[in-house]
Amino acid sequence: MRTVLIEMLLASLACMFFAIVYNTPKKELVFCWLFGGIGYGIYYYLVKFCSMGTFANFFGAFAIAILARFTSNRREIPVMVYVLPSVFPLSPGGNMYNACYALIMNNLDMAMTETMKCIKIVGMCVIAILIVLSLPEGIFKNRDKAKA
């Protein structure tokens, strides 16, 4: 459990600095920090303790997207401002680099495995985000009014 918390902290800080690279508004940085940590925490917990494979990415991205949807409705800012930096630890940038590097170094087996892994991860993340984004607006609006 302690490793999960440490990983969450590292992931959330990585997200926050990545959000600065993407020029996120200063007031929204806290949310990117929080959502990035939560999303990666869920992913890491599922991989470590439930021995889940790529499907863990689905739940991580799902949580991020739902949280982002709520906040974007409350603060009236586009959803993607929160989703893109927060999904950074789950996105397969490293796999993509590994695949290309293996291809250049003529290590074709590794190139193929990494490419496939990359496509699987991206597919899972995007499907989760799309499911949440296509939910009707009403679900998020009502809860918002009840809170306010």
Next chain:
Amino acid sequence: MNSRNILEFAVTTGERMLANGCGTHRIEGLINKILEPCKFRNHEIFVTTTGIVITVESTDEGVITVMKQVPKKKMHTEHISLIEDIVNSFVAGELTAEQALVELKNADSKATYPYWVTILAYGMAGCFRTLMFGGQIIDGLVSICVGVCMGIFVQALNAKNTFTFLVNCCGGFVVGFLAVLFMRFGMGSMLDKIIIGTLMPIAPGVPFVHSVNDILHGDYTSGMTRAYEAILTAAAISTGVAFAMILWKLLGGNISL
């Protein structure tokens, strides 16, 4: 209302949104929102990742078409939310098309973070990714130094409007070269962890997510363009790193990666 001004405003909005890295279906929705209350007889919008075409048919001025090309892109989410605010106040009738256009140009010159914060962010994001990949603390520290150097390099080249492939290639080269240099002086324990962690801020993980998002939305043209862009970026980065490794081998020494 002058339809020419409204059209100018709409196309500039689209251009700014696209240049700041927004998805195409979102831009189409936004331009629709601008043009809908203006009572044109007909309007048609076509947005791809590299350009925008808008055609408007009004009763007194006939058919007008405006086209704009957007060659260079970067991610800037604050500009996106600012532009959405301007569009919302235009739709609510608080701004005329001319005022909105001026506001749009003002919003563009607004910088969110000072230069050194952005540079530091490259380093810190790389550092925490290195730690997440399982590096030691010393790897993280090396990663900050290398990441800051890479940030300075990438920003400087981007400001000079260099060819994108070359920018990423140089970024990869700088990271590979400096990481090996630090290892030579006995700093850092795992070379591959340092390199991959530091490269994460420019590695195309998030753009790839964006592109598949577009494809699943039904925007095959822009989705494929973005996907090719992402693949090309990854290829450029790894080419740069490979160059650095080859150079170090030529300079003498055995690197095992």
